[in-house]
Amino acid sequence: MQRITITLDDDLLTTLDALSQQRGYHNRSEAIRDILRNTLAHDHTQHAEQHGYAVLSYVYEHEKRDLASRIVSAQHHHHDLSVSTLHVHINHDDCLEVAVLKGNMHEIQHFADDVIAQRGVRHGHLQCLTAEE
Known part of the structure; x- marks a missing residue:
């Protein structure tokens, strides 16, 4: 050291x-x-072309102009990455989702960026764990 x-x-x-x-x-x-x-x-x-797990968490306004359907569409488009999703109603306007993902880390990052960048999504965070770790 x-x-x-x-x-x-x-x-x-x-x-x-x-x-x-x-x-x-x-x-x-x-x-x-x-x-x-x-x-x-x-x-x-x-930047890795390796496989692993990730947890994507985000808060979004469910009433925001077709946001819920855009998020569901993105999830279906990347169905091969999804292990499980938890949906929580925080209050009248906001929902929290936590998605457990598995697959190529570059694809997971791309999916997370796509979801977090949607207008109306707040507090997005991706926690990754590569297979090597």
Whole structure:
């Protein structure tokens, strides 16, 4: 293991310390290592032609102009990736969906981008786990 020195502006350091405390890290090095690992894993899965699993979660306005039918259409178009989908009614206007996906990571990323980019979709997030991990 190597020791390095980095320079951070005060606001970024305050954010790092708050994150470290919130997540229970014992020191800044542990937090930075995890942030770097997560970023590298995310970048690796976006560009990889490998298989794995992913969880796509998003909140959307179900009354937004044909949005629900566009999302269902996208899901059917990529039916080979879908393992399961959970649909939750948050309130009168909003729904939460969580989709478990399995397949080629590039195709999963493309599907997630297609869903998250729809007008009316908020809080989209894709968590990937490649087969190697």
